[in-house]
Each structure stands twice: as C-alpha cells, then as structure tokens.
Amino acid sequence: MTTSLYRLDDFDALDDEAFRALARAFLKEHYPQDLRNPPKRLHWDEIRCWYMTLSAHGWLAPGWPRTHGGMGLSAAKQLIYMEEFEQFGAARMPDHGIMLLGPLLIRYGSTAQQQEFLPKIISGEHIWCQGYSEPNAGSDLANVQTRAVLDGEHWVVNGQKIWTTLAQDADWIFMLVRTDPAARKQEGISFLLVPMNSPGVTVRPILNLEMQDEFCEVFFDDVRVPRENLVGEINKGWSMAKALLGFERIFLGSPRQSANALERLKVLAQHVGCWTEPVFRDRYARLALDLADHKALYEHFADILRAGGQLGPDISFLKLHQGELYQRITELMLEIGGEAAAGLEPINGNRDLNPAGQFLAARASTIYGGASEVQRNILAKNVLGLPG
Amino acid sequence: MTITAERLEGARMIRESAAGIADRGDVGRTRKLRFSETGFDRQILKEMCDLGWLGLRLPESDGGSGLGMVEMCALAEELGAAIVPEPLIPAALAVRVLAEPERTAALEGRLVVLPAFQEQAADPDAAPATSVQQGRISGRKLFVPSPRGADAFVVTSREGSFLVRSDAPGLVIEAVTMQDGSHSGTLVFNDAPAEKLPGRLEDGLDDACLATAAYLLGLADAVLERTVAYLKVRKQFGAVIGTFQALQHRCVDLKLQAVLARVSVEDAARIADTNVGIDERRAAVSRAKARASDAALLVARQAVQLHGGIGFTDECDIGLYLRKAMVLAPAFGGSAFHRARFAALTFGDSAEASPAPARTA
Numbered sequence: 001m002t003t004s005l006y007r008l009d010d011f012d013a014l015d016d017e018a019f020r021a022l023a024r025a026f027l028k029e030h031y032p033q034d035l036r037n038p039p040k041r042l043h044w045d046e047i048r049c050w051y052m053t054l055s056a057h058g059w060l061a062p063g064w065p066r067t068h069g070g071m072g073l074s075a076a077k078q079l080i081y082m083e084e085f086e087q088f089g090a091a092r093m094p095d096h097g098i099m100l101l102g103p104l105l106i107r108y109g110s111t112a113q114q115q116e117f118l119p120k121i122i123s124g125e126h127i128w129c130q131g132y133s134e135p136n137a138g139s140d141l142a143n144v145q146t147r148a149v150l151d152g153e154h155w156v157v158n159g160q161k162i163w164t165t166l167a168q169d170a171d172w173i174f175m176l177v178r179t180d181p182a183a184r185k186q187e188g189i190s191f192l193l194v195p196m197n198s199p200g201v202t203v204r205p206i207l208n209l210e211m212q213d214e215f216c217e218v219f220f221d222d223v224r225v226p227r228e229n230l231v232g233e234i235n236k237g238w239s240m241a242k243a244l245l246g247f248e249r250i251f252l253g254s255p256r257q258s259a260n261a262l263e264r265l266k267v268l269a270q271h272v273g274c275w276t277e278p279v280f281r282d283r284y285a286r287l288a289l290d291l292a293d294h295k296a297l298y299e300h301f302a303d304i305l306r307a308g309g310q311l312g313p314d315i316s317f318l319k320l321h322q323g324e325l326y327q328r329i330t331e332l333m334l335e336i337g338g339e340a341a342a343g344l345e346p347i348n349g350n351r352d353l354n355p356a357g358q359f360l361a362a363r364a365s366t367i368y369g370g371a372s373e374v375q376r377n378i379l380a381k382n383v384l385g386l387p388g
Numbered sequence: 389m390t391i392t393a394e395r396l397e398g399a400r401m402i403r404e405s406a407a408g409i410a411d412r413g414d415v416g417r418t419r420k421l422r423f424s425e426t427g428f429d430r431q432i433l434k435e436m437c438d439l440g441w442l443g444l445r446l447p448e449s450d451g452g453s454g455l456g457m458v459e460m461c462a463l464a465e466e467l468g469a470a471i472v473p474e475p476l477i478p479a480a481l482a483v484r485v486l487a488e489p490e491r492t493a494a495l496e497g498r499l500v501v502l503p504a505f506q507e508q509a510a511d512p513d514a515a516p517a518t519s520v521q522q523g524r525i526s527g528r529k530l531f532v533p534s535p536r537g538a539d540a541f542v543v544t545s546r547e548g549s550f551l552v553r554s555d556a557p558g559l560v561i562e563a564v565t566m567q568d569g570s571h572s573g574t575l576v577f578n579d580a581p582a583e584k585l586p587g588r589l590e591d592g593l594d595d596a597c598l599a600t601a602a603y604l605l606g607l608a609d610a611v612l613e614r615t616v617a618y619l620k621v622r623k624q625f626g627a628v629i630g631t632f633q634a635l636q637h638r639c640v641d642l643k644l645q646a647v648l649a650r651v652s653v654e655d656a657a658r659i660a661d662t663n664v665g666i667d668e669r670r671a672a673v674s675r676a677k678a679r680a681s682d683a684a685l686l687v688a689r690q691a692v693q694l695h696g697g698i699g700f701t702d703e704c705d706i707g708l709y710l711r712k713a714m715v716l717a718p719a720f721g722g723s724a725f726h727r728a729r730f731a732a733l734t735f736g737d738s739a740e741a742s743p744a745p746a747r748t749a
Contacts, residue, residue: 282724285731292675296651303390317647320640373637380636384616384643388631 004057011071019077023084026059037089037260039351041214044094044127044169051093051124060122061098063247068106068114069122075247076306086256094166097121097128099248101174104191108232108240117172117193129196131161131175131218132241138163139374141176142185142238146220148177148192155192155230157200157223163368167203167216170196180235191237193229200224209360249311250302252369253318255295261329261362262291267352272336283332290325297321313382316375323365323372330355330362391458391658398455399462405439406463410470412610415705421473422569422708426537428473434497442480443495445595451495456661457595461602461653468606471712473570475534477603478502481596482542485549485587490540501551502538503596504529504575505589512593512721513729518545518577524558525550525582528574533719535561535573542589543575543582549589550582557581567711594673597720598656601673601680604716605649608680608687611709612642615691622696635694642690645683652679671733674726681717681726688713 006026011019030053035042054060062081064070073081102121105114120126137143146159157177167173173194180188194201200223205213232240265284269275297318301311333355334341341347346354366372380386409432411417421428436442444460446452453459464477482503483494493499507530508514518527525545532541540553552559558580563571616639619630629635656676660669688710692699699706717723 281731281735282727285727285735288734289675289678289727289730290648293648293652293655293679296655297648299655300651314647317644321644321648376637376640377633379640379643380633384636384639385620386616386630386636386639387620387628388636 007058009066011077012074016076016080019073020080020084023081024088026057027084027088027090030057031088031090035091038091039354039357040210040212041166042091042093043166047091047093048124050091054093055122055124061102064098064102064106064118068102068118070102075308078247079250079302079305082251082254083256086254094127094129094169096130096165096174097126097172100130100244101128104174104240104244105231107244108191110228110231112228113193113231126171127166127169129164129167129170129173129216129218131164131173131194133163134160135162139371142189144176144178144189146175146177147181148179148190148225150179150227151224153227154224155227157192157194157220157225159220161218161220162206162215164203164216164218165214167196167218168205168213172196173201173218174231176237176241179237183235186238188235189238190234191231191240192225193231194220194223194225198223198225209363210357247305247311249315250298250305250318253298253301253315253322255291255298255322257365258291258294258322258326258329261326261333261358262287264352264354264358265329265333268333268355269336271347271353272338274336280336287325287329287332290321290328294318294321294325313378316370316378316383319369320372320375320379326365327362330359334359391661395456395458399459402459402463403466406466409435409439410466410472412466412469412606412613415471415708418471418473418708419705423565424569427534427570428475428537430497430500430537432472433474433476433479433500436474436476437495437497441476442483442497445480445592446484446495451492457598457657458654458661460595460599461657464599464602465606465609465653468603469610471568471607471610471708473568475502475537475570477596477599478533480599481589481592484592485542485585485589486551487583487586490551499539500537501540501542502532502534503589504532504541504552504573505544505593506530506532510718510722510725512597512725516544516546518543520545520547520550520582520584523581523583524579525552525577526579528576530574531719532573532575534570535563535575536571541575542585543577544589545582547584549585549587551585552577552580552582566715568708568715569711570715572715593720594670595660597677598653598660598673600716600720601649601656601676602653604680604684604713605646605653607709607713607716608646608649608684611691611706612639612646612687614706615639615642615694618695638690638694642687645679645686649676649680649683652676667733671730674721674730674733677721678723678726678730681723684713685717 006022032050061070062073062078066072098121102118105117132141134145136145148155148157161175173196175192175194176189177192178188179190200221202219204217206215206217207213208215269280274280301315301318304311337355341355343356346357440453441463443452444455448454467476479502482501483491486494486501490499490501494501506512507516518525525543527545529543538554540551543550543552558578560576562574566572619635620628622629653676656672659672691706692710695704695706698704
C-alpha cells in the first residue's frame with residue numbers, strides 16, 4: 001500500500017468544502033495532463049495508468065464502504081467527487097465493476113464472492129463489463145433471451161449480448177440470463193458472473209456513428225460457468241439489478257456535458273463570426289437559459305441525496321432534459337458550422353471546433369440509460385399517474 | 389446558499405393561508421369578476437391586506453412583515469394556481485415606496501395604490517421621460533394594471549417617484565379591456581399635482597417581476613393538473629384518452645417545462661434573498677420570468693388542445709388560464725426581453741448586439 005497524502009482513514013471527518021479542495025488538489029497533482037477532456041471513450045491501455053493511480057491512493061471506489069477498500073463517502077461527498085472529476089475533465093474509466101457490480105455484490109453477493117471479486121476490482125486485476133442489453137432487449141430490457149441452463153455443477157450459457165461497453169478490454173462480464181423460461185418476463189432472470197476468456201465467448205466490436213469501437217456484441221456458445229458464479233437468489237436477478245439503479249441515476253443528468261458543449265458552441269460561433277449576430281444571440285440565450293435551469297434542476301435532486309433522501313421516478317425529468325438539451329446545442333453547432341461542419345475531422349484540426357463529432361456523439365444521449373421515449377412512459381405513469 | 393427549515397415552514401404556512409382566498413379547485417369567482425367595472429373585488433383585496441400579504445416584503449418598522457422573495461413567491465404561486473384577479477403583485481410593488489399616511493391606508497386596504505412606470509412597449513426597464521416641475525407631473529404611462537380600481541398611482545419620472553391621485557386634475561385614464569377581463573390603462577399626465585415619495589419604484593421592479601413569474605408557475609401547474617385529470621376520465625374510441633401514448637408524452641413535456649419553471653423561480657427567489665451583486669440578481673430574475681412566461685403560455689394553449697372542442701369554448705375554465713397567461717406573460721417584460729437582458733448581463737461582451745438594459749435613475 002502506497003503512503004499518500006490523499007489516503008485518509010475517515011473522509012467524512014472533513015467538511016464538504018475541505019473534501020472538495022482535496023479532490024481538486026489530488027486531480028491537479030496526479031491526473032495525466034494529456035488525458036484531460038478526451039474526445040472519445042478511452043480504452044484500457046490508454047486509461048490504465050489513471051485507474052492504477054486511483055487504486056494506489058485509495059480513491060477508486062467513492063461509494064464503497066471502507067471495509068471493502070472503498071472511500072466510504074457520504075452521498076454529498078460522492079456528488080462532490082463526481083463534480084470535481086467532471087469539472088477537471090477526467091476521462092471516464094471502465095467503471096462498471098466499481099459503479100455497478102461492486103455495490104451489487106456488497107448487497108447481495110456471498111462472502112466468498114465478495115472476497116474473491118471486490119479486491120480484484122480495487123487492484124485493477126479484473127476489469128468488468130456489463131451484459132444486460134440484447135438485440136431484442138433494449139428499451140424492453142426484461143425481454144432477456146440469453147439462456148443459462150444448469151448442467152451438473154455448471155451453468156451452460158447460450159445467447160448474445162449487445163451494446164456491451166468496452167467488452168474487448170474486459171476480463172469478466174456480469175450479465176442477466178434467463179434461468180426460467182416459463183416464468184413471467186421479469187421473474188425468470190438471474191445474475192451471473194462470467195470470465196471473458198471462457199471457451200465459447202466471442203467479442204465483436206461495433207463501429208458507432210462517431211467511428212469509435214466502444215460498444216461490442218458478445219456471443220455465448222455453450223459457455224460453461226461454475227455454479228457458484230450466480231449472485232444472490234436464482235430468478236431474482238432483475239430485481240437485484242433494478243434495486244441498484246438508485247443514486248447513479250443522477251449522473252446521467254449531470255449538466256457537465258451540456259455545459260462543455262455550450263462553451264464549444266461559443267468558440268465555434270466566434271470562429272465563424274456569428275457570435276454577436278442578434279438572431280444567433282437569441283438562440284444561444286435560449287440554450288444558456290435551458291442550461292441554467294437544468295443546473296437548478298440537478299441541484300434540486302442533489303439536495304435530496306445530500307439530505308439522505310431517495311430519488312423518486314421524477315429523476316427521469318433530469319435525464320430526459322439533459323439528453324435533449326445536449327442534442328439541441330450540438331444541432332446549432334452543426335447549423336452555424338456550415339459546409340466545414342461536415343468534415344470527418346475537426347475544423348483546422350482544433351478539437352474545440354468539432355461540430356460534427358459533437359453532433360454525432362450527442363445522438364446517443366437520448367438512447368442510452370433508457371431512451372427518451374421510455375423515460376416519458378415512466379414519467380407519464382409514475383409521476384403524472386396516467387393510466388395504461 | 390440554502391433556505392432555513394424555519395423559512396420553508398413559514399412559506400408553507402403562507403401557502404396554506406392562501407388556500408382560503410385562492411381556491412385552485414374553483415375559479416368561479418375569477419369568472420364572475422371578468423369584464424366587471426374594476427375587474428377585481430376590492431373587499432377581497434382588503435382581506436389580502438388583513439392577512440398581511442400586501443406588506444409581506446415591507447420591513448416590520450414600516451408596518452410590513454419583513455419577509456423575503458421565497459415567501460412572496462410561495463404566495464404568488466398560490467394566487468396563480470387559482471388565477472385570482474386582484475392586483476396584489478402591482479399593489480405590493482407600489483406600497484414599498486409610499487409615505488405616511490398613505491402607506492398605512494394602503495396596508496389596511498383602505499386605499500388602493502397601483503404603479504405606473506412603463507413608457508415603452510416591451511421594455512419595462514427603459515428610463516422614464518415623464519418629468520415633474522414644481523409639483524406638477526407631465527408624461528404618459530402605458531400598461532397600468534387595473535386602473536379603474538385604483539385610488540392613486542405611484543408614477544416614475546426623471547425626478548423620482550411621485551404619488552398622483554386618480555381624480556387629480558390633469559390626469560386622463562384611458563382603459564382598455566384585456567383578454568382576462570381586467571383592464572390596462574394608459575395614463576396621460578398634464579401638469580397633474582404630484583407628491584414626491586421617498587423611495588424609487590424602480591428598485592422593486594425585479595421583485596414584482598419575479599412574483600409574476602411565480603404566479604405564472606402556479607398557473608401552469610394548475611392548468612396542467614386540470615388537464616391531466618381530464619385525460620384520466622375522458623373516453624374516446626372506447627378508451628380513456630390518457631392511455632394514449634401520444635398524449636402521455638405531450639403531458640410529460642408540459643410537466644417538464646413546469647418543473648423547470650419551478651426550479652428556476654425557486655432558484656431566483658433564493659438568489660434574490662441572498663446578498664449578491666445586482667447583476668446576478670437581475671439575471672436570475674430574467675431567467676425565471678423568461679421560463680415562466682413561456683411555460684405558462686405553452687401549457688395553457690396545449691391544455692386547450694388536450695381538452696379538444698370543449699377547450700375552445702368560453703364556458704370551459706381552461707380559457708381563463710390561457711387568457712390570464714396571455715396578459716401576464718408580457719407583464720414586467722416578456723420572454724424575449726428577459727432573454728436579451730440575461731444575455732447582456734451574463735455573456736459579458738458584444739453588448740451592442742443586444743438591447744442595453746438601461747435602468748438609470
């Protein structure tokens with residue numbers, strides 16, 4: 001274990017502003033300068049150094065309890081951690097093990113599973129990917145068709161996952177599999193841990209609209225997995241995975257993405273010469289006001305978490321508005337960018353003048369994490385109380 | 389910058405006390421007062437005064453309650469949810485600059501004093517050309533709310549704010565009827581006698597603007613609430629129309645705008661009650677008014693659509709909300725004005741491209 005100025009026994013002994021200052025200092029001292037605000041999702045070989053730095057200083061898992069190697073931060077400090085990392089332009093890591101699997105194992109896993117897997121997430125030995133979506137289970141996620149059948153002491157897995165982020169970099173996958181085809185949709189699903197190097201696992205990267213390969217298809221052909229790799233109760237995987245979708249839902253609505261895009265819209269407007277033009281000005285002002293009110297909405301939900309409360313179904317408003325605002329900003333970029341905006345590379349090779357890249361990147365924001373249409377369904381039923 | 393639990397509790401109690409006068413479930417009183425002589429009920433305005441609402445923002449030493457914009461917005465929101473016709477927000481603006489004995493008379497509801505400050509359409513901030521010489525005022529004021537119900541006006545001028553009685557010689561009041569059944573006045577002063585007041589009416593304009601935003605927020609929430617309730621009972625094609633996804637998604641989009649209006653108004657109220665620079669305060673007020681004006685108009689006109697044919701009739705109450713939104717969305721500056729003011733205050737450069745937010749003494 002490295003001795004570190006930043007490794008504290010009790011982060012919650014600091015007041016929030018002191019913790020914020022500590023996070024800022026930590027990033028300034030340790031974050032690799034050339035990886036700030038990367039224009040794409042980084043692969044493991046590019047971001048490994050930062051993962052290991054966080055690990056060495058005990059800063060990798062803000063939400064995990066200290067007994068499992070986490071920072072044990074309060075909700076308020078977890079928000080500060082996220083805000084400061086975003087503000088600094090720290091790249092997103094392959095964090096599915098930290099953000100999703102860890103909390104799930106801590107809550108539902110056996111002691112043996114916790115002892116086996118949690119330390120290896122913290123050490124960087126295991127990088128995890130998430131196997132939830134399938135070709136016919138996207139917005140309708142409960143329609144999982146990948147089967148796992150018990151054969152002696154092994155589960156035999158057959159099927160296909162898709163949109164699996166950075167599967168090509170992962171050592172393990174945690175996945176939803178159907179273990180009872182006869183049960184009602186949500187009730188026959190289990191939660192299984194599978195090594196990516198198992199015979200019968202095939203990974204095929206997908207080139208997305210940004211010409212990046214961060215998503216993959218993962219195929220399972222008679223993949224044999226030890227029986228003890230099933231987490232929690234059999235056929236309870238759906239409710240376990242869903243119960244974990246609490247706190248994290250605020251992250252999908254963070255104003256940072258739109259705030260960065262709005263700054264780049266200004267840079268682009270200055271470059272093309274329309275920054276002081278009144279019609280552009282009014283359209284920019286609309287977006288700036290939308291962003292300001294979005295920040296207020298984010299703070300409204302953050303206040304609930306800081307006070308120890310739970311997020312309700314209305315958190316979907318935040319995700320919905322963030323995705324669509326981000327898109328509108330980038331649509332105006334494309335419009336004012338004119339002919340040059342359709343280039344494959346940023347204008348003049350300047351990363352801040354990249355209307356096409358931003359426009360295309362924003363297409364995903366209304367699809368991932370529950371498409372906007374699904375968010376509207378949820379809000380209509382659970383917030384407005386509309387029937388059906 | 390958080391508001392204490394004690395103040396939130398106070399705001400909640402104000403909301404509760406408002407329910408007695410402002411019944412969001414029954415807008416029959418509002419309907420009856422449309423197109424009447426003054427457009428509002430003076431007795432109800434007096435009851436509002438008795439509840440301390442007129443002097444909510446006045447210091448206790450001046451006979452008020454010494455409360456902030458958090459409380460004022462809570463009250464205004466309840467008034468908007470019931471679309472009450474009494475001009476409490478303009479009257480609360482005027483009372484802040486009155487001197488005795490008029491201040492006490494106004495606070496007790498015996499004297500109705502309303503503000504007259506605007507001289508240019510769509511620009512409530514423009515400096516006045518109205519002038520006063522030797523106690524006589526001359527000039528022209530536009531868009532004075534409910535002028536037929538006023539006993540006196542607080543009038544802005546190059547020389548400061550003045551009190552002018554509504555029966556003063558040299559004052560001509562031309563009132564036009566507005567869509568919501570109230571009146572809007574053009575006041576022409578021709579050497580009318582005027583008494584100098586100690587304060588500047590302009591200093592309270594942002595508070596009145598923010599309170600109007602809160603009123604529009606309450607209006608938007610209430611008309612959406614009614615519309616969603618209607619969608620849960622109205623049947624067509626053998627189904628409750630609220631089960632149709634196209635209508636569900638539209639309602640969600642309307643609610644999103646109402647939610648944004650709420651956080652915007654609440655944020656602005658908090659900022660207004662904090663010691664911040666004047667520009668930050670004004671930018672927050674502009675943000676809230678731009679959002680609330682657009683949200684109220686959007687929700688109210690979509691409410692007509694979602695009600696179908698009945699929504700297009702005058703007997704349906706939905707029209708009352710729409711017409712009130714039409715009148716108040718531009719009051720104290722509409723969304724275009726406030727977007728431009730927000731831009732000029734926050735973008736920091738190229739002020740020549742935006743209307744200058746001149747508010748000079």
